[in-house]
Amino acid sequence: MGKKVKKESETPCKETLQFEPLPVEAKTPATVVLLLSCPEEDILVKACEAIHKFAEKGDENKVSLLGLGALEPLCQLITHTNKLIRRNAFMALGIMATNGDIKSALKKIDVIASIIDKLSLEEDIVVHEFATLCLASLSVDFVCKVKISDNKGLPPLIQLLSSPDPDVKKNSLEIIFNLVQDHQSRLALHELGGIPPLLELLKSDFPVIQHLALKTLQNVTTDTDTCNTFREEQGFEKLMDILSNMDFRDLHAETLQVVANCLSDSKSLQLIHKGGGLTRLMESVLTPNLPEIQSNAVKCIARVAQSSENRKLLHEQNVEKVLVELLSVADISVKTATCQAVSVMSFHLASKDSFRDLDGIPAVVQLLNNESLELKEAATQALSNLTHSNQLNAFAVYEAGGDEILVQQLYGSCRRTVSNSAATLGNMAGQEVIRCSILSHGAIQALVEPLQSTDTQVLINTTLCLSVLACDTEARAELQSAGGLHPLVNLLRSYHKEVLHHACLAINVCASDVNTVAEMCQFGALEMLQEINLSVNRRSRFSELAMISLLNFNLSVKYSLTSHLASTDIISDGFYDVGKARAGQRIQTLEELSKQPVNEHQQIIVVNTATGKNKKDDKQKNETQPESPTEKPWKMMDDVSLQLLVNKAKKFILPLSDEREQCAALARLVSEAMGGAVEMEKLHEFPWVLHLSELKFQLRSNVVPIGLISRGIYCHRALLFKCLADCIGMSCTLDRGEYSRAWNEVLLFNGNPSMNERSSQPCRYIVDLMHQPGRLLTANTPAAVQYQTI
Template sequence: MEVKKKKPKHEKQIFDPLLIESKTPATVVLMLSSPENEVLAKACDALYKFASKGDENKVTLLGLGALEHLYKLLSHEDPLVRRNAIMVFGIMASNNDARKLLRELDVTNSLISQLAPEVRELNVIPPLLGLLESEYPVIQSLALQTLEVISKDRETRILLEENKGLDCLLNILENNELSDLHIEALAVLGNCLEDVHSLQQIQLTGGLKKLISFLEVSTVPDIQKNAAKAITKAAYDPEIRKILHWEQVEKFLLILLETNNDGVEVAASQAISAMCENIDSKCVLGLQGIPQLVKLLSNNNEELKEAVVTALANLTTANLRNASVVAQAEGIVPLINTLKTQRDGAISSAIAVLTNLSLQEPSRASIQSHGIMSALVGPLCSTNSQVQSKAAFAVAAFACDANARAELRNVGGLGPLVELLHSRNEDVRRNACWAVMVCGSDEVTAFELCRLGALDILEEINLSKKRKNKFSEAALETLLDNNLSQKYSRMGYLSPSNIITNGFYDCGQVKHGGKFLSLEELSKQELTDRRAIIFINAKPRER
């Protein structure tokens, strides 16, 4: 129902007739939070008409926070709401204070993104490329920003290539007088690198070699960082990784590791992680890049440290030669120290590298000598399932050594390990079972694990079809075979391979859910007329 139109005392402070029962701007601004699309569209329309009546009204809307509310509507699913919100921004932009706020909100990029779906239909590529010839830098910059947004679409990249746009962008990079545009031109080319067809065309014309040569000599951190990020995105495609390897992009990435700029080195490390999915790249980057990456582990920047250990994890996975290079570069100590960081990703990747190194006996012995089991207690207590899984896996890798098992017992690592058997995460539970199986291979550790409740938990797991696995069954068997007194009490029998030795005792069968008591606990009980406890003392008598 239409609101009756009354002649206002102050015309600027009242809206034209609308299908909204409100005359005050504050109320209409509140309506911008409505969940109803129709209300939002009409509220925006009302604000547009209100703002168009003069600068005073624009100032009023600015004070009411209208632009902040409208900014959220730029990504609204309803096209009418988006259109009406953009119209308000357009009329508000004539006010100086409003323009400042629009810049702070970075509205330009949001508005440009609205162009992407219609690029192709409007055949906008030729005029945008034409704007790159403008004598005004701001127009050239906006044209490149628009190209960067719309070139995220594959069909648009094809049109860009057909209109010689790739050559145009490369020419900008080669022109030192246009250095202010290099970062934005590189952003567009970065999108093109994600497409195999576009990348092949750049390569065939020699453009890729030109691009990499330009990047190798550039000393601008933003250019270096954005180039590495573009390579990271592009390298997710195996065919693109091959092309980048043929053009020796690894050489450029290795240069970036020595820039002494944390942001650039983070981006380079991430690009190395992506590129080493290619076997040939992995070999090149491993031999030359691992010593540089190990040096960066001493950096206090935790984001950089995480990127570096992730790269090292990818480089050493299924590659014994690279694992050897890490050890030779004295990477073991800084990797163990990385387990004390606050970033779960860094801890997880550092454990992965150390586990990869453990496949070679000299490296495993060195890692054990530097207190790996003590360092793993913290990760075992983590609340992050990936860290828990990696830590349990590492325990399984290093607990094959008796000294390492003793260290884990002495530093209280068995308790957190047993707790991981309760995990609902399948990987964590499986790796914890594996670690318990390895740790339970000697009687002292097996007894301690049983004391901590590992047997009961494993029996419970093995009763569940969903939760049991081959390691849970093997872990239960290992613990019982190294704790024969308890096995006989629980099972009522021993296997032919079980050899009774000094210290074995038979206290009768423990009922399900009952506690198996140690000899010390049994000796403290009062004598009764119940069945005697049989104890084997095979020590020779002293004469």
Template sequence: MQLIQETGGLRKLLAFTEVSTLTDFQKNAAKAIAKAAYDPENRKILNEQEVEKCLVTLLGTDNDGTKIAASQAIAAMCENLASKQTIGTLGIPQLVQLLSSDNEEVKEAAATALVNLTTAHPANASAVAEADGIEPLINLLSSKRDGVVASAATVLTNLATQEPLRLSIQSHGIMTAIVEPLHSTNSIVQSRAALTVAAVGCDADARTELRNSGGLDPLIKLLYSKHDEVRRNACWAVMVCAADDPTAAAMTRLGALDILEEINLSIGRKNNFSDAALDKILDHNLPQKYSQMGFLTSSNIITDGFYDFGQVKPGVKLLSLEELSAQQLNDRRAIILVNSKTPELELTAPPVATDEKSPQDFLSSRVTTSSSSTNRKISRERASSIEEKEKPESPGRSSSVSKGGGREKGSRKGKGKKEEEKPKEEEPEPVMPKIVEEVPLKALWYPPVDSILVDYITEVSKTILPLPTTKEQVVALAQFVAEKMGGPIETDKLHEFSWELHISEIEYELKCNVVPIGKINKGTFYHRALLFKVLADRIGVSCSLVRGEYTRAWNEVKLVDDSPLGIPGLLLPPQVYIVDLMYQPGNLMKEGSPEADRYGRI
């Protein structure tokens, strides 16, 4: 290359490529430049000769082979930053045009060039969007050529690092288009597609689109991949998408929780994102998280429908609250329920089946009623309403009510219009009883409402929430919880505190292992710590919940100490304190102190 440059041959070669009318000459010259450009020293020489202008010119020729070779040369030259900037300014519109070529190899070469142009270069990424490149790139995701799909997905990922471009990509239906690449059997396509989901899935609308278009199922299946990069990128995408309850719940139903636990137990398959993905999904399944991990952070807000099942080993999946409530009373430890939500009488569409909801989704997503007699009344009212609405319709018209019912029989294919209208008068009678039977209101189940907990929340909201400092709120709340659960206990008399008998009596009274927390008047460490966390979350006091061994549990709060005397306005970092709920309710013990250690151990 140096010899050719010194003798002027390189400049002459580049001049020939620009003025020659021989397509084979242009193609072979572009191939030569592409091969030479893979060497760093050659790239410097080519850049000095302004090879970028020549390559951009070759993109406009009529020969597909020349376009492919020029695109490949551009992809190689992009390793040189100066060349990347020059080509970005001159050639991006031409490369975007090639994305719509009829030749799949041309598309692949152009997309590969755009990958290298936009990697770590926001200006070039913006230039692709300005050249209307987003739509053709998304169209390439349905290509039958794996290289085209992989490169297109990577360019879109590079663009999505900028929020305005990400929103534009999302508006073009990227999450619907990415579903097909997620189903690919090619590991490179799988990996790039998962990375695109991770880049775009940080938006709630994008996650909803992915969920509705059936993209979660193939994404979760990628977690089983034997390819490390595919598995890592899939974990990354799951972590990003598990940012809201509906998506996290859907992924849990598809087995994401189980496979992530399995991955994290394997030294060879575990990766940087598998732990974070598991933690993110557990954040939307707090009963499972507390039972399995033994802690809830201050950001894990306990809501109605939460239950403390007790400690379980990793990989053990909890039964739903409804399933646990249906079990016969047994000698297992009580399951502590948190539910202050009173069912409201609503008229809504039939609910989704129970197994499609996580325990925390129960209360917000189901139809609520107060008694079986009310259910029957609602069924009659709804049936009457449906009958009135449906009367003017033609019998052949399908509706959500008619599926599986007598209405469907009235519509006969191949019959004349008069025959279809004939049975119109007779239809309401057979439809009526079927509608009443098919509305599944009697199958609804609700956790028992804890009216005592409702009173607790009302009381702390009135008396403790208005206190001026967090420290005062913590101390007052600790004293409140202790008072409701048996009062202070002397350390040497803890063994005399018969909380087990009290809990057993409640279970026997309810004929069930599920015990509402408000009914517990004698509670030990883990009952009090749970109630403290529940009430603290309701009044906005930040605290965590930690499970210890042998019925121990405690709450951790972060408080800022007063400034040392003589140094006004000094801001100190917050200290972590353990809250005493048993011996001296309201006493705050510094984390790691002998006093705090004794509180958490027998």
């Protein structure tokens, strides 16, 4: 037997339990993403580093990693206890967050609190860089901004503005800029002491940081308290140092925006002025500089001049002299900005005079000839403000030949230029010599096209200008011949309150001639004004005034709508009574009514004295308007009977010296012509209805000449009395009541005129034309009321 061998122990030693290190070589991103869930720290460090490098290569790689599920494990690893893992995870996450798709995915993961937690100063500076990079991408979104604020992200971000790393500064500043778009964050930044570090960043060697700091300051200095702190920290002085340094000219535009904020508050402006800051600003404006800088400097002045207190202080600093000098600068942008500043400063009354005394007005007028549309707009706006309520400035524009150039601007393509030009011409036309000059340059014709604009300010200024220019017969005739009445009337359809008001005002001015009134009525002006005046929201004193003006030249419509003609409303040939119209009803013309077939409705009573002059006028009218081969021109029926009554009134009543006798005698003449006195009790027996029906049948027309009526009652007699009274110059009214009632009211003095016993005040009387013709009934007495009503 062989020697017995000792059996080995079945329990392994400790060394045999150890696993030899296995080098991992991942060839696909999917493998690396899987390694992000590995418990071994060395592998996590390498996996995060690999993902960072892969993501750096482009957006396609970033999106690929998102699809492989890398985002959530990375968000967990940024809170890892191992600093190296944390750093590499932040580097990967920060790079990935710059992609839009990943940014959207991150918004759904509650990661902002974890990122903010790692912004403490004890954390690695690389973590700061990529954590702020990630937040910078997210802070563009409103919801993310709210989360950053709610998680108290602003205090550590303000601390990081002093970081030694420029990337950390830049990222932190970008986040703060996004946050301070919100008012609460602006206040919080100030309370947390964010102004000094922002000012310190103006000295940065990196332009991107300087620009971001200025943009952030531009936002936060809109708050008064922040402005005060900014001033206490010598912020304004630091801004002026930038403006005076040509090496920083790329910062000047944004610097001036902050300057404007600092100066917009009148208290701040005064304090800065005491320290010489305003003088430095004026000097920088006039210093031969880059045009862009000068332009922005003038825009800054314009912004400062928005308040009346600031305009006063700028005026005391002779800002007008600076602006007038800049009007001669060659650069278009500087001139444009200067005109805009002149516009704003012109709200200060003393400044208007200063611009005129410094010969600034001719300089602005000359700019109207420039080809730049933007400059023309700014120049016309400046002239509009300069001439508003200032006749001396208006005359200065006229002397510089501005009225002719402004009329040409009305044909321009820029709506603001057209609007400003119309406003300026309207301001100037208050002086008769200037108005005549404006009209001689064809202003009326030029205003017709702007009347059809869709721009409300163009319409407002055009109608205002028209209201001033169309105050004589020739101008109104020119407007009519130029086709301007139709678009003017169409503006009554506008629901814009100011446009409607000014259109009514222009119509009121144009309603001073029979011809213009007739044409406006053809275009439906009366009907539209009726509708407007029935509307609670649209009616105004302007629409009522326009309506009255139109009715004063169309007494037939006036009487139909209002049932009243004043003593100053003189009836003439062509007047007709169509009866009381309903509110909003269109009143047909006499020609339209005459062409209708005979009907059972109320007759239309017409006035036509049929004088030789009328016949001659009709003949001339027919010669100027050739007869249509298919339709003969309508002609009103002659009324010889009415002419005989007029002759009688002139022969027998006009010579009477006493007004009462004239009134009574005319009443008796009217009564005799229309069937004589009728007792009140027998009024129902008076055959006036049958008589008028017979007349309509005989004439084959609904239109009946008043002289042919031999059986008339209240409404017919009152109309005839008014007609005859107007012919002989006797004053009376005509009023319509209900149920065919109408009456005339006269004003007469009591007492004997030959004995100088007249009372000082005249009395109102109603003239009885029916029952006791010639009787005068004192107004408002029971007898007068009985005469007026049933």
